[in-house]
Amino acid sequence: MGYPHPSHPDETPVISKYFGDAGARSLVGWQERGGYESLRTALATDPVEVQNVVKDSGLRGRGGAGFPTGVKWSFMKPDGKTHYLCVNADESEPGTFKDREIMRWTPHQLVEGTAIAAHAIYAETAYIYIRGEYTEPIARVTEAIREAYGAGILGANAMGSGKRVDVHVHKGAGAYICGEETALMNSLEGRRGNPRIKPPFPAVAGLFAQPTTINNVETVCAATHVLKHGADWYKSLSSPSNPRSTGTKLFSVCGNVARPGNYEVGMGFAMKDFLWDLCGGPPAGRRFKAIIPGGSSVPILTPEEAEAAVMDYEGIQAAGSLLGSGGVICFDDTQCMVRQIARLCRFYAHESCAQCTQCREGTAWTVKILERIRDGEGTMKDLDTLLEIADNMTGKTICVLSDSCATPVVSGLKKFRHEFEAKIQKNRSSVMIPSFSTAAA
Amino acid sequence: MSLHAIAPHGHDAHEAYVPVFTGARRAELDELLTRYPTRMAALLPALWMLQEDRGWVSPDGIEEVAQVLELTPAYIRGVVTFYTMYHQHPVGKHFVQVCTTTPCNVCGAEDVVTAFLKETKCGELGVTSPDGRFTIVEVECLGACGFATPVMINAALVECVSVDSVKDLVAGLD
């Protein structure tokens, strides 16, 4: 539902059904709403079967990369090693705040999904890594875990299944990059949150060098509903025209928009209807200037491009951007794109872990040039330099933070170049100095 | 920050350091250690406890955590400086973090910062007000973009702060 707004009839609230319903927070409240039935079913089912149901559902990772969840789980084999599940609740991508609401309103939904995923990958221990700024979500999830242990849902004999499922909350401490899966593992191990070089991949050597699966909060929550209602039901929630993007997706909407909030729609929803009907369009009297459809790391779209898009992995890609984490950032016609792109790059420069040369130096340099242009001190040559730096920052580093910083520069310069040029020319307009004759001086 | 921003400890006015990890705190840490296969994994939680109790992550505190977790102080310093939520210096009683990243920025977050600086008499980002009550910082995305402008005051998040609501908000803090 479009929390904090009433649900719109075109929404398909599955994960977000109980947002705003304080009664769903407690164990009793969650059980009254059908909670933990999925977990009971899962624990009685062979992990391979659980993997297969999720595979059949077509569920793909909701953290941004969109990797098929069931396939990811199937990398984990019963090999006698200690397996770990990490749930990525380090929601830090600017424009994204869906996991926050899941944890605030339905913490047991997350605990249930976590336990199911742990079972599916032969793990007895799961860590939910929640960003340190999420004080309320941390408190809610911690309380839910406490209740679940108390009721025997978690622990040595989870729901009487004879299986051990331990779930712990691990609190982050302020670092965007810890949302990157291997950085998260380093952070959990008590290290700097530096992304790791791959291989080895987490499924081979992840957390504490053991086979590890990492899933987004929304992903494991979606899995509980898949198990409860079946793969076919899940697929029926999305547009049948694209079987590669299934089920529902939570979209966070923010920036210059009439009704910011979280909206859950079936994959394949028309973005024009989404922006105007559900979110109410731009603030009164203004027009959209730009839309970033999938969190700050994806290419910027013009309103025309965005409104023509279909909201699923393939649809947004076809429009020239990415579904990403589903954070929709709206810019209206009062915004200076140079200023906002510079600000976005400042975010990445601030959050660069400092490992890779291109990222450490390139993000900061990009910001310096953009801020100089913003302040009217830029040159036309700077625009070429920016694009070349962006190229040198793309596809060359351990993780994609560097690429993410280059993305708004490249797409911004492509679509809003006139704004950059106007900034540059504003204080440097051509002035003809009349010729003075000095011959008769 | 510069290399020399961290003042050496152990000066004349230095009071004897009272350990954090004794009694109930030690028990809490010991319980945490059972959750992980390594002692190092308890580093972030231990630093959180230190900061909760002392208001910041002091060099003495780092030395204590190093001893308890069998790490070196230099290693811990590397970790502490990676994470922005650990205070490397004492801060005001009310530590106010205003999100100014793009989604909030387009909603006027910078004006909210200005309002806080004026209302708390801090004047400058990162500087504690003369009465020791406030420190204002800009923070990168708090993950509450739909509630622009979100502001964290110590461990509490305030949604939808506007220039107009800053005055009452500050007045409501002791």
Add this chain to the structure above:
Amino acid sequence: MTAPAPVAPANPGMVTLTIEGRTVVVPPGTNLIEAAKTAGVLIPHYCYHPSLPVAGVCRMCLVEVEKFPKLTPACATSVGEGQIVHVHSDKAREARKGVLEFLLINHPLDCPICDQAGECELQDYTFAEGRKDSRYMEPKRFNPMEDFGGDVLYVPNRCILCTRCVRFMDVVAQDPVLNVSERGDRAYIGKFEGHDLTHAWAGNVVDLCPVGALLSKDFLNKARAWELDRAASICPGCSQGCNVMIETRDNVVVRIRPRPNAAVNQHFACDVGRLDYRWINRRDRLEYPQVRTAQGLQTASWSEAIAAAAAAIAEASRVTVLASPSLSNETLFLLSRIATHVKANAVMCVPRGPEAPLAGAKDLALRAERAANHTGAGLLGFIDVIAPLAGLGAHDVVIAVDAAGALASIPDGVRVIVIGTVLDESTSASTVAALPVCNFAEEDGTFTNLRGRVQRFLQAKAPPAQVRPSYRVVSELAATAGVGTYPALAGEIFTVLAATVPAFGGLSYRTLGLQGGPAALLPEVTA
């Protein structure tokens, strides 16, 4: 994550691939940098170091591998059967050019005052493939220099955050006193106040640093890299036998650095070995041969001095050969021939000190035995003693070779033939002849380390005045004393030694090369 279809190996048990058009056959698991080295191809890199865990952060070693979707870091990529690797393709060169530009935007243009200039990998690669101009118009980052303690100075402005120093202290020294502090472009190498780089092997971070960010305080401003002459040598500081390079400027030793030898010291040397070199340059030397006359010790010709020494040996009722266990195998061999001929006791005194291991390296330590050739001396018949002069008296002759320290008090009547570098005042009264010889840096030779590895060292500087190599002086003494005729060159003496002493059988300077080889009778622990 899907594995490509396995390719049948062209060379069973090995991986065959093509790097820059050259066919390379290497063991599985070899990374592309090492594989390329075998074909004589250098893949530029900063953070990679063969003795450290792979970090993969500098991104300088990005290469193009056919069928890979994007450039791949050669340090973190294992060889694959049939791979075709391009190091100097346009894409790879452009990527390196980009990295160099990023590294330079905040790097000061202070090569003229930087100790690293001339041996700086940032300078070298920039010269080879960097941009000719700078596009950076903003102020450069500034952080002040910091004394890291020990012999190490940190110049953060030059730092490229390759983290070699951090990884060395963490993984190899196992004393993590360095860290990366802060993040983004604010990052720097940090330490904790009160915890300095005092580890016995900390000086290695200076060598590991590919740029001028970590400097040796000892070497600071002493010389430019291109002014130095270099000679391969062996550290004489203890029985480990670390391979080193002695660097001289105008015949003065100014720096000693480790020379890689996987079987002995990997890429490392301890701080004692690095910094204890000033004695090599001492000028208070015995520069001419001397003989005792009625007027005391007087300068003489070499033939007069050798004759006087030989006469003293002939007259003696008993001879003791007291040799330093830091002499070369060659000199000790000749001394042992004299000792055998005149039925002398061959003895030595071994100085000792605290052992300081490098925890993360196999069988590598500053050894308690502070002598370079204790093992070799033992193989050549020298016996450890504590008081070499005990029980000696009139009619005893001691041949003391580089053993001034062991001659603390000389019993009355004992006559001493001093063969050494410095004339000790305490011995002068009893000295019948003083024969000035080279120190180890001034001559060629071999040492046998504690694991029995025989290793060559080469002459690094010229000796002063009439000072001669120790093996030559002892060879002439042997001839004059009627012991026998031996060659005058170190390599030829070694050949005789190898033919005479079974432990050294089969070895020659040619087979030893500059990496050494094992003495036959000792198990080779480090091989």
